[in-house]
Amino acid sequence: MPVQTYNYLLRDKDGKDYRDLAVYKAAGGYKAVLKAHAMGSEAIIAEVKTASIRGRGGAGFPAGVKWGFVPKDTNKPKYLVVNADEGEPGTFKDNYYLSQDPHRLLEGCIITAFALDIHTVYIYVRGEFIHQIATLDKAIADCHKAGILGKDVLGTKFALEIHTHSGAGAYICGEETALLESLEGKPGQPRLKPPFPAVVGAFGCPTVINNVETIASVPLAIEHGGAWFAGLGVERDGGTRIVGVSGHVKRPGLFEVGVGANMKDVIYELAGGILEDRPLKAVIPGGSSCPVMTPDEINVPMTIDAIRDAGSMLGTCGIIVMAEGTCMVRALARLSHFYAHESCGQCTPCREGTGWMARIIDDIEAGRARQGDLDTLVEIADQIGGNTICALGDAASLPVQSFLQKFRADFQAHIDHGGCPFDGPLPRWTRP
Secondary structure (H helix, E strand, C coil), X not given: CCCCECCCCCCCCCCCCCCCHHHHHHCXXXXXXXXXXXXXXXXXXXXXXXXXXXXXXXXXXEHHHHHCCCCCCCCCCCEEEEEECCCCCCCCCHHHHHHHCHHHHHHHHHHHHHHHCCCEEEEEECCCCHHHHHHHHHHHHHHHHCCCCEXXXXXXXCCEEEEEEECCCCHHHHCHHHHHHHHCCCCCCCCCCCCCCCCCCHHHCCEEEEEHHHHHHHHHHHHHCXXXXXXXXXXXXXXXXXXXXXXXXXXXXXXXXXXXXXXXXXXXXXXXXXHHHCCEEEEECCCCCCCCECHXXXXXXXXXXXXXXXXXXXXXXXXXEEECCCCHHHHHHHHHHHHHHHCCCCCHHHHHHHHHHHHHHHHHHHCCCCCCHHHHHHHHHHHHCCCCCCCHHHHHHHHHHHHHHHHHHHHHHHHHHCCCCCCCCCCCCXXX
């Protein structure tokens, strides 16, 4: 049975320019705002819970439940912070909203603000997204002119301001508390928790932090009802998700599918299968920090729980496909250098361990490795994982652990043959 695709959240194929406010409104845009305001805050939150919208940023926490952690009785202002710092290798879904459908995101922000009595929203955008920030700023300005934002949102007497905030190109700021530190003008380093952002967040005030796709899903749930939205997915994980497929496939790109679509079908049907019809070697299912999977493991529903049970993570639904002939050592070297570079340096295991792993993997690729280096790699990864303030340590160690577990023969072949059996060596720096 072919994979069912949708165009509720991904409308890039209908030829319309949804950056234009008039086009967006003609397609029904901002009608959900008035419906939500008439519902009231408790009903909005209940509808989002019914919709079973689980966070689309990687953690997968139910959005409605997360909103419920924000204290109702407080004399402090409350904030919504949208995490648009899309820096995970293999992930490129949020970029769609920022560059092509910004009003969908803004509408979701307004409804969330209604639900939680929030009057200021910050959208923290990856610093490299210069054109996307400009697109978002124009959409915000257009909404102000149309009375959709400002002191009186669409005649509801509700005041709301939305601001974009450009990051500084740091992957670590995708971690929610590092993002808050950066938003406040401080170095982007994660905070110890508790306290959690819902109680002590931006500027010491209660704060909800959600991913772009999570907030963009809210208008759909309000417009059509939570039960309808939930029915597009599976139990406890509702709606559709935008899946990004990259790597060795014939049709890389974004696809909107119901939560629970089969990963193998997405790769072979929607993405067209493997380049040159080569055998499949490996798949990373949710962005580069997720454990790698082998071809016999990918016939699985794309749900948070199912992928976890298969030994990996759904993450951000950024599927990276690698065909037979790929050097797994070289692939891991690329990933490990990324995480070593992006470590904020706050935690010793991450600061020292990520660079150490990258240097050993370089030595394996270049033919400088020693017998025993593979065991050393596993030991280092084990010492990093779970021993850092934030999840970057896990993000760096999980690929190492899974690559060595699933493809250890590739690594051993490099050591036995004194270099890469696939191509020439990748010279980096020499490990002392």
